[in-house]
Amino acid sequence: MREGFHGQLDAIRGALADMTDMAAAAMERATVALLGADLVVAEDVAAQAGRLEAARRAVEDQTYEVLALQQPVASDLRTMVMAIKVGGDIHRMGSLANHVAKVAVRRHPAYAVPDELFPLIRRMGEVATRMAQSAGAVLHSTDAADAGRLAIDDDAMDGLRRTLFRMLLDNWPYGVESAIDVALLGRYYERFADHAVSIADGVVYLVTGELPRERDEKLS
Amino acid sequence: MREGFHGQLDAIRGALADMTDMAAAAMERATVALLGADLVVAEDVAAQAGRLEAARRAVEDQTYEVLALQQPVASDLRTMVMAIKVGGDIHRMGSLANHVAKVAVRRHPAYAVPDELFPLIRRMGEVATRMAQSAGAVLHSTDAADAGRLAIDDDAMDGLRRTLFRMLLDNWPYGVESAIDVALLGRYYERFADHAVSIADGVVYLVTGELPRERDEKLS
Numbered sequence: 001m002r003e004g005f006h007g008q009l010d011a012i013r014g015a016l017a018d019m020t021d022m023a024a025a026a027m028e029r030a031t032v033a034l035l036g037a038d039l040v041v042a043e044d045v046a047a048q049a050g051r052l053e054a055a056r057r058a059v060e061d062q063t064y065e066v067l068a069l070q071q072p073v074a075s076d077l078r079t080m081v082m083a084i085k086v087g088g089d090i091h092r093m094g095s096l097a098n099h100v101a102k103v104a105v106r107r108h109p110a111y112a113v114p115d116e117l118f119p120l121i122r123r124m125g126e127v128a129t130r131m132a133q134s135a136g137a138v139l140h141s142t143d144a145a146d147a148g149r150l151a152i153d154d155d156a157m158d159g160l161r162r163t164l165f166r167m168l169l170d171n172w173p174y175g176v177e178s179a180i181d182v183a184l185l186g187r188y189y190e191r192f193a194d195h196a197v198s199i200a201d202g203v204v205y206l207v208t209g210e211l212p213r214e215r216d217e218k219l220s
Numbered sequence: 221m222r223e224g225f226h227g228q229l230d231a232i233r234g235a236l237a238d239m240t241d242m243a244a245a246a247m248e249r250a251t252v253a254l255l256g257a258d259l260v261v262a263e264d265v266a267a268q269a270g271r272l273e274a275a276r277r278a279v280e281d282q283t284y285e286v287l288a289l290q291q292p293v294a295s296d297l298r299t300m301v302m303a304i305k306v307g308g309d310i311h312r313m314g315s316l317a318n319h320v321a322k323v324a325v326r327r328h329p330a331y332a333v334p335d336e337l338f339p340l341i342r343r344m345g346e347v348a349t350r351m352a353q354s355a356g357a358v359l360h361s362t363d364a365a366d367a368g369r370l371a372i373d374d375d376a377m378d379g380l381r382r383t384l385f386r387m388l389l390d391n392w393p394y395g396v397e398s399a400i401d402v403a404l405l406g407r408y409y410e411r412f413a414d415h416a417v418s419i420a421d422g423v424v425y426l427v428t429g430e431l432p433r434e435r436d437e438k439l440s
Contacts, residue, residue: 064301071291081284084304165400172396177389179396180403187404 005070008062012083015059017139019090020199022052024132026097027192031125034104034185035118037111045101052094056087063087078209082202086139089195089202093132096192103181112181114174117167121182124160124189127153131196138203147200157193161186225290228282232303235279237359239310240419242272244352246317247412251345254324254405255338257331265321272314276307283307298429302422306359309415309422313352316412323401332401334394337387341402344380344409347373351416358423367420377413381406 026048033041063083066072072080103112113121131153138146164186172179204210246268253261283303286292292300323332333341351373358366384406392399424430 064297067287067301068293068297073288077284077288081287081304084301085308088305088308168400169397176392176396176399179399180385180388183400183403184407187407 005066005072005076008066008070009072009076009079012059012062012066013079013139013142015055015062016083016086016090017136019052019055019059020086020093020132020136020139020196022048022055023090023093023097023192024129024136026052026094027100027125027132027189028129030097030100030104031122031129033101034112034125035122037104037108039105039108042101042105046098049094049098053091056091059083060087075206075209078206082206086199086202089198093192093195096188096195099188100185103185107181112178113185114178114182117164117182120160120164120167121185121189124157124164124186127157127160128189128192128196131157131193135196135199138200142203142207144204144207147204150197150200154193154197157190161190225286225292225296228286228290229292229296229299232279232282232286233299233359233362235275235282236303236306236310237356239272239275239279240306240313240352240356240359240416242268242275243310243313243317243412244349244356246272246314247320247345247352247409248349250317250320250324251342251349253321254332254345255342257324257328259325259328262321262325266318269314269318273311276311279303280307295426295429298426302426306419306422309418313412313415316408316415319408320405323405327401332398333405334398334402337384337402340380340384340387341405341409344377344384344406347377347380348409348412348416351377351413355416355419358420362423362427364424364427367424370417370420374413374417377410381410 026045029041029048030045032038033045060083063080067080070076106112131150134146134150134153138150164182168179168183246265249261249268250265252258253265280303283300287300290296326332351370354366354370354373358370384402388399388403
């Protein structure tokens with residue numbers, strides 16, 4: 001029974017890791033949709049966000065079942081509490097990828113992002129995607145040191161967001177609608193990155209039993 | 221012991237309701253700070269967000285302790301799962317109120333919101349505050365019908381957000397920086413409202429054991 005029980009815990013953690021990878025793929029595709037003004041890819045992202053939400057519900061049901069039937073304690077209980085919180089993060093990551101894709105849809109056939117900002121937005125997409133992949137890896141390894149490394153990419157994301165806002169506020173020549181799209185896109189990538197960090201924090205909680213100090217950004 | 225146990229559950233639900241009220245007050249004050257360009261009030265909001273996060277951690281610790289020591293089942297277990305999720309919503313609500321206050325700080329001594337938009341932003345603040353208060357009331361009453369009524373205010377918030385974006389996209393005369401501030405403010409109020417709805421959904425889960433169908437907005 002215990003064997004089966006730990007198998008269930010591993011299955012839940014594995015499912016969350018797979019879902020985090022799905023979220024990474026969704027944000028990668030969303031950036032492709034955005035920079036290519038590609039409606040077909042945007043549609044894929046919406047479908048992916050839907051699948052992610054279905055997967056989240058399935059994992060939540062499993063978690064609830066384990067809590068009810070196995071009454072885990074200590075680190076097993078922490079895994080379950082972590083699973084509930086991480087499921088919420090993954091759900092939001094899917095929604096945020098979908099928000100990015102929908103900007104592309106709203107401006108189609110025009111491009112939502114001015115040429116000059118392509119490299120910056122592409123970079124934000126890459127960092128966001130990599131952060132989600134790292135969060136998925138941390139869920140597999142439960143290695144708190146790996147979780148700490150995510151903070152470096154998070155700093156990179158903050159820097160990219162600051163650059164983006166500097167460009168927006170320095171005689172932006174592309175009009176108000178474009179400024180709003182780009183500002184909101186910056187926010188979506190940044191929040192996506194925050195959720196990847198939050199997943200890694202969840203793993204630290206799992207391993208150490210303590211929540212890492214809330215990062216400044218979260219209350220900022 | 222069971223008596224004490226149910227006392228613990230009630231204490232957790234009561235604490236979450238109080239925190240939701242604190243979040244409502246924080247957003248009300250944030251709107252005052254924003255529309256009055258008032259740094260002192262903005263500072264209050266930041267302090268309130270900090271207190272809210274401390275309260276969230278305390279409730280999470282209590283929840284974890286109940287899960288570990290009492291091994292609740294059925295609706296008691298659902299209360300605990302709900303508490304973990306609602307704590308996350310309340311944390312974000314405090315952060316979003318703080319985001320609104322920080323827009324005021326960033327633009328001080330200027331006003332971040334053009335006069336023409338004062339009534340609209342004030343209204344968004346009122347609806348957001350009322351939704352958080354309603355979510356707090358639902359946590360006290362655990363009445364699923366009350367939870368359903370929050371959807372009406374949520375529709376009102378969507379309407380206000382649409383009006384805001386129409387104004388932004390119709391020959392906005394106040395420049396790019398102001399457009400970005402106002403667009404992000406719209407997003408903060410809207411997300412705050414989403415979290416209030418999410419808390420009410422948590423209560424529905426508690427009472428019925430089923431999650432309400434995810435609202436379109438959440439994947440939109």
